[in-house]
Amino acid sequence: MIELRSDTFTLPSPDMLQAMGRARLGDDVYGEDPTVNELEEKAAGMLGKEAACLMPSGTMANLASIMTHAPRGSKILVGTESDIYIYEAGGASVCGGVMYEPIANQADGSLALDDLRAGFPDDLEDPQFALPSLVCLENTQNRCGGVVLSMDYQREVRAFADERGIAVHMDGARIFNAAAALGRPAAELVRYADSVQFCLSKGLSAPIGSMVAGSTEFIRGVRRVRKMLGGGMRQAGFIAAAGIVALDHVDRLAEDHDNALRLAKGLAGLDGVETDPAAVQTNIVMFRVTAPGFSWQTFADAAGRRGLAIAELGHGRLRAVTHSGVTAADIDAAVAIVGRVLSEGAEA
Structure with a gap:
């Protein structure tokens, strides 16, 4: 996960x-x-x-x-x-x-x-x-x-x-x-x-x-x-x-920020996701799923079944937070999971 x-x-x-x-x-x-x-x-x-x-x-x-x-x-x-x-x-x-x-x-x-x-x-x-x-x-x-x-x-x-x-x-x-x-x-x-x-x-x-x-x-x-x-x-x-x-070890937080920006850029390249990489300042990425057939809940559930845990902050906003133990490879894998969910549908 x-x-x-x-x-x-x-x-x-x-x-x-x-x-x-x-x-x-x-x-x-x-x-x-x-x-x-x-x-x-x-x-x-x-x-x-x-x-x-x-x-x-x-x-x-x-x-x-x-x-x-x-x-x-x-x-x-x-x-x-x-x-x-x-x-x-x-x-x-x-x-x-x-x-x-x-x-x-x-x-x-x-x-x-x-x-x-x-x-x-x-x-x-x-x-x-x-x-x-x-x-x-x-x-x-x-x-x-x-x-x-x-x-x-x-x-x-x-x-x-x-x-x-x-x-x-x-x-x-x-x-x-x-x-x-x-x-x-x-x-x-x-x-x-x-x-x-x-x-x-x-x-x-x-x-x-x-x-x-x-x-x-x-x-x-x-x-x-x-x-x-x-x-x-x-x-x-x-x-x-x-x-x-x-x-x-507070200096290591810069790595989390780099990973958050990497995530935002990856999500921004997917059809059906709305996010703004320019808005990412630290380790939090906010985004919405706009693809037809999805609510935030069905998207989050489908992502969870594929090994990606994210949170919802109200009004359909989803939040992803980077932290220690999450690598650049994990970020790329997360973007790939989102892409698969969007292409395969919420029930897959």
Whole structure:
């Protein structure tokens, strides 16, 4: 099976497994796991933040960040296409008493400043309205095709947030993909955010875990929320060891980007597929099947029977994600499978 549904479907490399097996362990809830401490220091340094905290998942990382930033009864400004809004089970409302204010994502993944302004009531003193406390950005923006937020735009959002007296949180699940695409250190890409989370278990290929980074005081609050949510882990050093190896190999993400572009170009050459290779910036390829007789579901099912796993993101959009373990030969095989499905039909 060629697995292109998600970049979370990766296997630890041999050196990652070796590091996990020899990791020094302690009790992370008490800050006594030396390998976790090493990972947190490394992550904070790579992102230019004062401190970092290991989390079990990106969902919990975002939720703990929101609950630390946003008081109960406030609202957060989030993209209508954001993972926080769509895929994280409404956790900010359920657990944090925080309201979501959905803002339409632009094609480039951004939230228009005028739309952010409209999220504030005209009269900030009127007690009828929930007041925004946080802007949440996503970089890269998954459902917009893995696009990278520009630094100019992030600077504008920072100025807007400062003017309004609110914080900025970056859902940077794939922030190192963004860094690879721009050829810049990840720290530069998050310099305008008060906090950032990134996933060790996506393109970085660790089996589990995410990180939150920010100020020392902020991370202290995140640790308290993590414990409240049940995310405090004991001998977590074997997880952290995989994360350290992952951060030592962020340069390999460029290979995933090359493979994604190769895939997009291959798909664009097939009759019955609609995609734009010029829109591919990182490791995500969005496409539609326009061939008569297919729905997205019948196409995906037929591709799956032939050994190609892909995902659907709504409104008929299909998504393929490249990651470690997927080679250029796999990409060529995937394009060939799509071609066979289109020529043989959904029932074949």
